[in-house]
Amino acid sequence: MNLVEMKKANRSQVYQLVYQNRRISKTDIAEVLNISIPTVSQCVNELKQLDLIMEDGFFESTGGRKSVAIKCRDDIRxxxxxxxxxxxxxxxxxxxxxxxxxxxxxxxxxxxxxxxxxxxxxxxxxxxxxxxxxxxxxxxxxxxxxxxxxxxxxxxxxxxxxxxxxxxxxxxxxxxxxxxxxxxxxxxxxAASYALWKNPGIKDALFLMLNPNLGGAIILNGQLHKGKTQSSGLIAHMTLMPEGKCCYCGKQGCVESYCSVNALLDGFEEELDTFFEKLRAGDEAHQKRWEEYMGYLSRAIYNYQVLMNTDVLLSGEMALYLTEEDLEHLMELTLERMGIMEKLPPIRVIGENDxxxxxxxxxxxxxxxxxxxxxxxxxxxxx
Missing domain, CATH: 3.30.420.40 (ATPase, nucleotide binding domain)
Incomplete structure (x- = not known):
């Protein structure tokens, strides 16, 4: 690595550290990256000239001079x-x-x-x-x-x-x-890519988007699994109920026909928020439909978990309405189907409309x- 490349690498490391910490001092940058204060100052000045970072007040003093706070400018693009x-x-x-x-x-x-x-x-x-x-x-x-x-x-x-x-x-x-x-x-x-961005700790998961039409994606080792023909994760078109309801894809019994928001609301002629208002108020018809829906969703998750055994991340329009009690019930229903397993990875809400x-x-x-x-x-x- 020549001098020019080294300077560029140092600048990149400094920017990355400021970006990740959002607010940090030059002293901390030098300690974390194991580079000198003059090198840090040079990198900071170059990044300031590029409008990528800025000074943002001071950190509280622990006895000596207050350290200048450096922050990333998140508003420049x-x-x-x-x-x-x-x-x-x-x-x-x-x-x-x-x-x-x-x-x-x-x-x-x-x-x-x-x-x-x-x-x-x-x-x-x-x-x-x-x-x-x-x-x-x-x-x-x-x-x-x-x-x-x-x-x-x-x-x-x-x-x-x-x-x-x-x-x-x-x-x-x-x-x-x-x-x-x-x-x-x-x-x-x-939507799954945005979930990964906001939650970098995700490693392996099924990402389910509970929208009018159901969506699915598989995350393996922190990356989206695309498959050889770019069609991995189409859980919506797995067969859930053989010879069941017709799906828009032309098949019968797809997960889409039982676990999408459209499937939940079929016959109710109302919006999702109205459905959940009546459900939470104890309406018998809405409770019956919800229990049927949860049964189908647990069966779809069971079919996936038998093969993959990963976290299940719920997103989409319906995610906004799900309570902890709903998630616990969904887990219980899924476990009942497993039979041979006493524990499964968590099912949790991770976003809404991403x-x-x-x-x-x-x-x-x-x-x-x-x-x-x-x-x-x-x-x-x-x-």
Whole structure:
């Protein structure tokens, strides 16, 4: 390693440490990285010139001079994520930590035509303008549409839920005055990627997104498992009840037909919040449906656990309504099915509607990779 490379490596390490700690002193940086104070000062000055870090007051003194606090500037770049559903569009803006700094949702019925695409683009532009942030700070816009994505990520190959076959991010992106990511990813993968970002301790897990349509992803060794044909984790289309209810995929008895939010609400003609209000109030019909639903969900989890035996992470719209008692009951039902096992890895709620943050994360990670490239080794999703 020559001198230039060494300086760059030191700067990268310093930035990574400041970023991870959010607020730290030069002395602590020197101690952790085992480099001299002059080297730390040089790196800090270079990073300040790049607007990546700033001084932020002082730490409390323990007897000597107060140490200057160095913090990462999380506001120098943002990214926008767009989650397109059949009847809704969800938008979020993320800062450099992946924290949500703005969000919006609007009812827009999906159509595969130019009028729809221009309408959504106008909504995105209006959302950005209301953030009152300079256009120079916007890294870009990521777009997600429900459906199976082509291996090159350019278009939807199977979008039966929304009649989105052939749809691409460019259909909307061409109307935007901002950079956008032309590569599409599966919505559940995006939500799982955001969960991994916010919870880096996750190693092995089944990620279940309890939305109107069920989504699943498998996490192994802290990474999304894609499979050879990029279709791993499609638990929604495992057969739960042979010769059972018809699924939109054309098969019968899929997990989707029994464990999605649409399946829970089938015949009730009401929104999810109303269902849970009546359930918690003790309505007999809602309690009966909920018990049936929990039985089906426990069976789906059992089928997975027999093979994988990992944590189960619940996300999506329904996750907001789940109580600790619900999770305990779900675990009890799953264990009853196991028979040969007395204990299973935990079932827990990890998020709500994280698809839009997941698609925005692409830009955040790729920006950070410029300044601390060794930090982001795993997710091919971000490339």
């Amino acid at each position: 943002i990214a926008i994520g767009v989650d397109i559903r059949k009847t809704m569009v969800y938008l979020v803006a993320l800062n450099l930590y992946g924290d949500i700094i703005g969000s919006s949702q609007k009812e827009i019925l999906f159509r595969k035509d130019e009028v729809y695409c221009a309408h959504v683009a106008d909504y995105i532009i209006d959302f950005f303008e209301k953030l009152h942030i300079s256009g120079e700070l916007l890294l870009g816009v990521g777009i997600c549409v429900q459906g199976l994505v082509s291996q090159d990520g350019k278009y939807i190959v199977s979008g039966r839920m929304m009649d989105a076959d052939g749809f691409s991010a460019s259909d909307i992106g061409k109307y935007l005055p901002f950079p956008f990511n032309p590569v599409l990813k599966h919505d559940t993968e995006l 698809v839009a943050p997941g698609v925005a994360l692409y830009f955040i990670v790729n920006f950070l990779k410029e300044y601390m490239p060794d930090t982001f080794q795993h997710p091919e999703y971000y490339d």
